[in-house]
Amino acid sequence: MEDMSETAAVPTLSFDPPGPQPNPRGSGARDALITFLATPFRARTWKEFAYLIIVFVLGGLAALYLFLAIGVSVYLSLFVIGVPLLAVMLLGGRVWGKVYRVLGAVLLDAALPEPPPFTPRPGLIGWLRSAFTDRTSWRALLFLLVEVLFGLIIGYGVLMIVAITALVAVSPILWATRNTVNVDAQGVPHHSMVQFGDYYLDTWPRVLGFGAVGVLGFFLLPWLFRGVCLPHRLLSRWLLTPTARDHQLAELRESRRVAVDDAAATLRRLERDLHDGTQARLVSIAMMLGRAEERMATGGDAIELITLARTGSKEALAELRELVRGIHPPALELGLEPALETLAARCAIPVELRVLLPVRPSPAIEAIAYFSVAELLTNVVKHAAATRIWVAVLPAGEDGLSVAVRDNGQGGVLQPAELPGEAVAVGGLSGLAQRARSVDGSLFVDSPVGGPTLVTLVLPIAGPR
Known part of the structure; x- marks a missing residue:
């Protein structure tokens, strides 16, 4: 029997004749310099800078929200009216979480999926109980609390560094246009805007050197933005996305x-x-x-x-x-192997079958494997233009099995997520994938254009736990 791991022919490698090779060290240094010089002008830098400004402002609003809304609600909770108000304020964390997810997705290019929606129980008591036990709202409020500290304090520091860097970069212009005079301890006047102890920046070389430090800082700021935005991105992923x-x-x-x-x-x-x-x-x-x-x-x-x-x-x-x-096929009463042998014998295309199962799977797993192989064989006969099919059922790990169906057809099979129509269908590969996931299994498709096609289901032997 042909090995299930057989793949398409490996193309022959060709090598160019030896000749002068470029200097990889020089090329790497040049690319690093180009990256360093181009980074301040890239969209990512400005988007991260805009994010830091926005979360700095939102940090102040969030602090006001936490202090007034939550604080007042906790105080009013001593009375009857405060309990529903506190629940509403708690659910408001979901709104804040959505705002920060949108900011992270738009300005930080972060993948932040939506958490499950709020599903209240019926009745006022049920609604209140659902609100106070909503994990998504509590996690969003924890995120908001951290963002108040992180966005305000660190954000303020970053914005101050940006402002100082901009002032240093344009200091030669300010020095040339403003007649600022500082007098030292000996009474000597200096045309200087900045001084370090007794060292005055009162000449063009000194002022231009100081301005060059600001220009260099302009090229270093993007890396500061990335370093500060990284905790924001990680925090959003940890507390604002589904667990x-x-x-x-x-x-x-x-x-x-x-x-x-x-x-x-x-x-x-x-x-x-x-x-x-x-x-x-x-x-x-x-x-x-x-x-x-x-x-x-x-x-x-x-x-x-x-x-x-x-x-x-x-x-x-x-x-x-x-x-x-x-x-329920009667052949499954004898086990998965006899049932698959019956399928293979009925198939219009020659099928080579290999089954190696030290332990018999549960009836539900046998039924899923049987009907999956039956549907895959039907698909191959109808659409693949194949002349041979190989089916292998082998152990996968300690408590799993893999069902692999391979053919030498034309390939080009779409992945389940790429299939048109509804994302979940009763039939087809989408249906097989959903059927496998219903028992904590998975489906994998490898089907390059031109073939071969290999569809593998990984299932637990004893069913879902």
Whole structure:
């Protein structure tokens, strides 16, 4: 059997003949100098500077909010009216969090997904309980408290450094246009705006040298902005985005929705098949038996009608077996390997199967693996233009299994997230991915244009915990 790890042919490497090579050290130094000189003029620098100014202003407003809104609410909570007001002020942290997420996304280019929405319980008591136990609001208020200290104090220091750097950079112009005179201890006047002890900047070389320090600081400021914005970005990511628990709850809700949709689709298919096929056939059998009864009552020959009814009953039983096989294949009673062997034998394209499972998976995992392989084989037959298929079911780690389906077709299969239409579908790769996630599994697709295509499902052996 061909190895499952076989991939497309590796292109032959070619090497250029030896010749004069550029000096990597000189090139690196030149690139670093260009980066250093261009950084102050890049959009990122100005966006980070704008962010620091905005959060400095917001820090003052947030301090006022925390002092007045929360403080007054806590004081009024001694009375009945203060409890709902305190809950409203607490939920206001969500609004502040949204403002800072928008700023981080627009000015810092940070990926800050929305936390789960506030879902209150019914009734006033339920709403209050939901508000006071809303983890997102508490985390946003903690973020706001840190931002008040960080945005105001450090932000003020950064803005002062920017202002001083700008003044130093333009100090030669100010020195030339203003007649500022300082008198030293000996009574000697100096045309100087800045002095360091007894050292006066009262000549053009000294003033220009001092201005050059300001210009150099102008090129160093972007790195200061980046260093100060980094904690802001990390703090936003830690306190304003969904936690691992939030992601898990969202995945559980999505898995439950997919399971409900899948069950509803299965019920609709069964209803359609029973109504259009088996039910119509049973009605036909009943009619034939009624006509046979009438003939026998009049002394006629009813053998032909009884024979037709008998044939129809056999066909109805066969259809019912097919429906039952669609719900739970009988082959799975013997295990996943015999069931996959049945699928491989029925496939229109030759399938090579390899199954190595030291421990038998749970029934739910076997059913997901079986139907996933069945759908993948159908997709290959319909769309891949392949001539061979390889299926391997192997252990994955200590308590998992991987189901890999590979074909030598034309490739170019879209990833589940790239599929058009709804993000979650009952069928197709999106449906398979959701089905795998419903049991804490995952799906991976490797399908370059031209092939081959490899689809791998990683599932837990015992199902979700």
